[in-house]
Amino acid sequence: MKLLEAVEALYEARPYPPVGFLSPLQPLRRDDLPLLSYRAAYASSFGTTVGAAERPRILVVGCGTFEPVAVAAANPGAEILAVDLSKRSLDKLRWQARWRGKSGQIRRLQGDLMSISRSEGRFDYVIATGVLHHLVHPQKALHHLIQRTYPRAVFRCMVYSQWGRDLLYGAKDLAVCMGADTPRKFRRLMGSLPPNHPYRIYFHLYEDAKTDGGLWDGYLHPCDRP
Incomplete structure (x- = not known):
């Protein structure tokens, strides 16, 4: 089995993060939302919010079962494309988004991030939390994502630390x-x-x-x- 297929099989069998049946009834952790804010990330990157998109297009890769819901809460009015290898994870995301009233903001796409085509348009904000280190060629993937963004787009990437783990x-x-x-x-x-x-x-x-x-x-x- 190829590595990409093995990763897909892992998350298809075990959607991540695990979300319980009653999880939509639990309030979002509001302290975490500013960390996902496009305007905050833009201001941190450029020292100003001048030029920031009013209705940003946000790409969340390797989105899992929940993250785009928190991104939607942190960015009211934003258009969000959520991409993941796992259909089951995306199904759980759809359920979470519906219960929390975020379905209108989030569109789901199953596949590898390399499959994100030009037809999806460009993005103002790319979020890749714990994704790049799961790839065989992370540099190639990052270059592909850059090609799908506007010139002053902002990236929020989290990768594992060798020493921290x-x-x-x-x-x-x-x-x-x-x-x-x-x-x-x-x-x-x-x-x-x-x-x-x-x-x-x-x-x-x-x-x-x-x-x-x-x-x-x-x-x-x-x-x-x-």
Whole structure:
């Protein structure tokens, strides 16, 4: 199986982030919304909001099950294109958007970010949270995204840090050696380590590891090296 197909299969089987049935009833974390604001990002990049689009076109790649909903809340009136490999993730996103009254702002597109064609137009703001490090050729992907933006577009990209995830990668390498290739096997392996072992301590502090979907995304992903 090719790497892209493996990543698609991972998120098709386990949409990320995991969202519960009652999650639309939970309020958005308002403190996080300014971090997703186009105007705030524009001002931070150019030192002014002069020239910022009044109704920005926003591209969210590798959008998962929820992020575009928060982006819509942070950018009222914006037009948002949400792209993801996983149909199941996009289905969950549609459900979240409908319940939160954001369906009119968000259009969904299933596929690889390299499949975003010129017919989709150009964008003022590109958000790629935890996406580029999952790609075989991230530089090529970033260049492709740049070609889909206006000259004064703003990018918000988050990529993994080698040193920030050093203990995670060490545990992941250990799991490969020990054949711990499922959440159940991985948790058993971590539980077999001494209580004060750095890998075990980090694992218990890693919030996403509390769910199988989060554990697959963090520890068992086929491609996530920075």
